[in-house]
Amino acid sequence: xxxxxxxxxxxxxxxxxxxxxxxxxxxxxxxxxxxxxxxxxxxxxxxxxxxxxxxxxxxxxxxxxxxxxxxxxxxxxxxxxxxxxxxxxxxxxxxxxxxxxxxxxxxxxxxxxxxxxxxxxxxxxxxxxxxxxxxxxxxxxxxxxxxxxxxxxxxxxxxxxxxxxxxxxxxxxxxxxxxxxxxxxxxxxxxxxxxxxxxxxxxxxxxxxxxxxxxxxxxxxxxxxxxxxxxxxxxxxxxxxxxxxxxxxxxxxxxxxxxxxxxxxxxxxxxxxxxxxxxxxxxxxxxxxxxxxxxxxxxxxxxxxxxxxxxxxxxxxxxxxxxxxxxxxxxxxxxxxxxxxxxxxxxxxxxxxxxxxxxxxxxxxxxxxxxxxxxxxxxxxxxxxxxxxxxxxxxxxxxxxxxxxxxxxxxxxxxxxxxxxxxxxxxxxxxxxxxxxxxxxxxxxxxxxxxxxxxxxxxxxxxxxxxxxxxxxxxxxxxxxxxxxxxxxxxxxxxxxxxxxxxxxxxxxxxxxxxxxxxxxxxxxxxxxxxxxxxxxxxxxxxxxxxxxxxxxxxxxxxxxxxxxxxxxxxxxxxxxxxxxxxxxxxxxxxxxxxxxxxxxxxxxxxxxxxxxxxxxxxxxxxxxxxxxxxxxxxxxxxxxxxxxxx
Numbered sequence: 001x002x003x004x005x006x007x008x009x010x011x012x013x014x015x016x017x018x019x020x021x022x023x024x025x026x027x028x029x030x031x032x033x034x035x036x037x038x039x040x041x042x043x044x045x046x047x048x049x050x051x052x053x054x055x056x057x058x059x060x061x062x063x064x065x066x067x068x069x070x071x072x073x074x075x076x077x078x079x080x081x082x083x084x085x086x087x088x089x090x091x092x093x094x095x096x097x098x099x100x101x102x103x104x105x106x107x108x109x110x111x112x113x114x115x116x117x118x119x120x121x122x123x124x125x126x127x128x129x130x131x132x133x134x135x136x137x138x139x140x141x142x143x144x145x146x147x148x149x150x151x152x153x154x155x156x157x158x159x160x161x162x163x164x165x166x167x168x169x170x171x172x173x174x175x176x177x178x179x180x181x182x183x184x185x186x187x188x189x190x191x192x193x194x195x196x197x198x199x200x201x202x203x204x205x206x207x208x209x210x211x212x213x214x215x216x217x218x219x220x221x222x223x224x225x226x227x228x229x230x231x232x233x234x235x236x237x238x239x240x241x242x243x244x245x246x247x248x249x250x251x252x253x254x255x256x257x258x259x260x261x262x263x264x265x266x267x268x269x270x271x272x273x274x275x276x277x278x279x280x281x282x283x284x285x286x287x288x289x290x291x292x293x294x295x296x297x298x299x300x301x302x303x304x305x306x307x308x309x310x311x312x313x314x315x316x317x318x319x320x321x322x323x324x325x326x327x328x329x330x331x332x333x334x335x336x337x338x339x340x341x342x343x344x345x346x347x348x349x350x351x352x353x354x355x356x357x358x359x360x361x362x363x364x365x366x367x368x369x370x371x372x373x374x375x376x377x378x379x380x381x382x383x384x385x386x387x388x389x390x391x392x393x394x395x396x397x398x399x400x401x402x403x404x405x406x407x408x409x410x411x412x413x414x415x416x417x418x419x420x421x422x423x424x425x426x427x428x429x430x431x432x433x434x435x436x437x438x439x440x441x442x443x444x445x446x447x448x449x450x451x452x453x454x455x456x457x458x459x460x461x462x463x464x465x466x467x468x469x470x471x472x473x474x475x476x477x478x479x480x481x482x483x484x485x486x487x488x489x490x491x492x493x494x495x496x497x498x499x500x501x502x503x504x505x506x507x508x509x510x511x512x513x514x515x516x517x518x519x520x521x522x523x524x525x526x527x528x529x530x531x532x533x534x535x536x537x538x539x540x541x542x543x544x545x546x547x548x549x550x551x552x553x554x555x556x557x558x559x560x561x562x563x564x565x566x567x568x569x570x571x572x573x574x575x576x577x578x579x580x581x582x583x584x585x586x587x588x589x590x591x592x593x594x595x596x597x598x599x600x601x602x603x604x605x606x607x608x609x610x611x612x613x614x615x616x617x618x619x620x621x622x623x624x625x626x627x628x629x630x631x632x633x634x635x636x637x638x639x640x641x642x643x644x645x646x647x
Contacts, residue, residue, distance in 0.1 A: 045299060048087070048317065048334035049073055055082060055091050058327035062308040063317045066106040066113065072129065074319070076100055077326050081115070083129045095132040098124070102150045102193075103308060109159035110176060116149040116163060123149060123163060125177055136177040144170060144183050150193040151250075151308070155202070162202060166193045171204055173218065186213050187223060194308065198253035210246030210262065212285060229291025246278065252309040254316040255337045257281045258288065259296075261306035261318070278465075279306045279318070295371045297465070298458070302502055304329055357409035363417050373458035374451065376433055381455055382408055384417060384427040385466060393472035393511070393638035395420055396456055397429040400479035400517075403448045403540065404435050414516060415476050416631040423635045426468060430455045432484075435539055443559050445522075445540035452484045453494050457506035470506075472638050475513045476630055479596060482518030486565035486604075489513040490573050512637045514577040514630035517596035520604035522564035524550040530599045533590040569607055575614035577633040578604065584621045 049063070049071075059077030066072055066083075073082040073091070081094040081104065100119030107114060112125045112135060123146065124137045139146050144165070152163040163172050169188040174181045186192070190208025197203070202215040210228035228246040251260040262278040279300050282293035300306050303322055310317040314336070321330040366382040373379050386392045397414055399406040408429035411417055417427050432451035435444040456473070463470040475485035494508040519536060521527055524546065527534040538549030540563065541556050553560070561567050580598035583591060591597040598619040608615035616633065618625050627633035 042337055044336045044338045046334040046336070047331055049091075049332040056327065057082075057321075057330040060307075060319045060321045060330040060332060062103040062319050063310050063332050064104045064106060065310070065312045066129075067108070067111070069313065070106075072104055072106075072113075073332060074101055074103055076102060076118075076321075081129060092130070094129040096124075096126055096129060096134070097132060103152050105152050105154050105161070107154045107159060107161060112176075114152055114154070114161055114163075114177075116152050118148050118150060121146050121148060123152070123177065138177050141172040141174060142181040142183040144172070151195045153195045153197060153202075155197055157200060162195050164192060164195055164204070166191055166207075169204070169206075171195065171202075171215075182218075184215070184218060184221060186215065187225065188213055194248070194250040196250065196252050196309075198258075203251065205248050205251050205260075207248050210248050212248070212251055212288065214285075226285040226289050228288055246280075249305075249307050250309045252311050252316065254309075254311050254335075255314075257283060258285065259309055259316060259318075260288070260293075261309065263305045263323070290365075291367060292369055295368060298372075298461075298503070299333075301329055304331075357407045359409050360412040363412050364421065373430075373455045376451075378431040378433050379451065379455075380408075381428050381430040381459070383459075383466060384421055386421045386424045386426045388424050388467060391463065391467050391469035392424050392426045393474070394426045394428060394459065394468050395634055395638070396459065396473055396475045396485075396510075397427065398432070398452050398475060398477035398481035398484045399429070400477060400481040401434075402536075403445060403480045403484075406481075407431055414478050414481065414630065415514075415634065416629075419631050420634065423639065425635065425638055426466065428455075428459050439542075443541040443556070443563065445563055448480070449484055449487050449563065452488060453491075453508045454503070456488065456508050457495070457503050460506040461503045472511045474511050474634055474638055476515060476634065478516035479519070482515030483520070483522070483565060485510075485513045485515050486518055486520060486576065487563065487568065489576060490565050490568035490570070492568075510574050512575045512577070512634070514579070514633045514637075516579045516630060517581060518565075518578060518600060518604075519595065520578075520600040521566040523560050523567065524553050526566065526603075530587055530603055531591050531594045531597050532588070534594045536595040566604060566607060569604070569611060569613065571611045571613065573611075573613050575616075575637065576604075576608070577616045577627065577630060577637075578618065579630055580617075580619040582620075584619050 057075055059075060060073065061076045062074040064072045069086065071084050075082050079099050081096055081098065082091040083094055084091045098115065098117045102116050102118045104113055104115040112127055113129065114123060114125050117124050122137050122139045125135045126133060127135055147165050147167060149163050150166045152161065154161050160173050160175060164170065169186045169192050171184045171186050172181065186204045188204055188206030189211055190206065192204055192206040194205035195202065196205065204213040204215065206213060212226040214224040216222040216224055246262040249261040249263060251258055259281045279296040280293040281296055282288050287293060300320060303324065304320040305323045307319045307321060316335040318333045318335065320333060322328040364384060367385040368383040370380045371383060373381055395415055397411055399408055399410045408431050411429045420427055430452065433447040435448065439447065441447045460470045462468065475488050477485045488508060489510045491508065495506055496504045499505050522537050522540055524537060527537065528550065535546045538544065538546055541559055543549045543552055578601040580596065580601050582593045582596050583598060585598040585602035587599055587602060591599065601617045601619065605615045605617045616626060627636060
């Protein structure tokens, strides 16, 4: 088996080059050590069955498992089932006659396969995939005509078989074709294409509303309804994520979590706004209702539709296909739970409070929480979506704490999230790797700074899905978070247009930055000249104290040139707002708080004026203050007519 060492975005290449050109198709491992996302989520991701030269999948909708763990793939657009005895064997083409079929299930009770022959509006049963012989077929159940039946499942405890008419919400139950038939009208509120069994209960997956319906009692028609969180709270029919919310394909319970797939295609939307593909997981159905889910969409290659999910022998399988370009990357993915090694656990451990970090009461509940943008435990962000029919500006918040502590939950210290949202400005708050004395990263400050850049690129990659104007993104933060924000503002664009990873191709440039108590320089000589009792910054470069920092300056000048905001400033940089709350500037004199002194702001403003970069400086006693705080500046600037900036 060949390993593919890729970041998650590189999956968009679909990793075809690593698949064997000849011989049996074998699962392809994407190492969890290098994948941005799965490792931190406790998952290992594999390309399990792919569109190789041998089989040319086209419309991969489902994988099922038969006797002795036989594998059966629904190859819908090719109007065929593919089957093999194991992953070590090549796929065989079944001669069973079908058209546009969606799914299949094996029933151990009667040793028959049952399939939805969707385009032929029938259900068929058969005992052998290697022949064309059909045991039984029907075009109606319980007196109801079948119309494009989609999913079909079997209750492992009772051997009842269930299928669904997607347009009517009619769910059928039977023990064999023509036997013990009944029908139930399930309140799915529109189109519904999937069924699932979890914890001994039947669930009907409603697509149009993003609704999961638990069938509490079949005979008494008792249901429990779970409507997914919708950002507009309009509870409308399917259309787009920003207007109507999820458009569910399927949901399955696996290894302590629910996993769900969602999409609404451009062709179905007929030119109107449409939903981005989504793959999410959540702990409980109540979390599903509240929108407390983890977005796993970055695990899906760009442009691919995540469809039916299947759980088998401790693994989760996901069928994906390209709805707009048939046969382009269609495949089956396999996700397996993995536990980090003890050495990895120790490496990522931090001294944390026994009480989990929480946002202040003044901060609204995030639209999306704990979204992974990388493979480290701290590579997570929260997102607040401002309601708007048009793409919104966004404030990208980086917490402070000397790059040694802190969390995104400190958001209220840096910006007024409620005020921003009310003005139609969305918000993101990130965590990042903290500086450690034993780090192998040189210099240590590279980790938090490049994490911020990657998180910013990740957010830009979500622009359509999150309804963001990717041109109007501002950074905000305090202290070390302010220094990180200025580093992003002044650094050249880190976008790599030729990179296989689509996230890495996104820009890291900002529209503006608004920061509090920022360190504008990481040059100890400069800092000493500005503020004689300076003591901050050595740890950013792995040095123990300021004296060592000053003594080693000449050796680390290349690092200072790369990581000090002052050194990076150039005429084409975006405008900045600097707010200091401690004292007024007094260049060349000791300060009560030399780490957060307004001297930093005064010297940066002087340099900005020399280069023609707009810079507003606010401190106690400052005159002609236009904006009292960062939030006021951000609202005014992000809502103003566009100004282009770039580097």
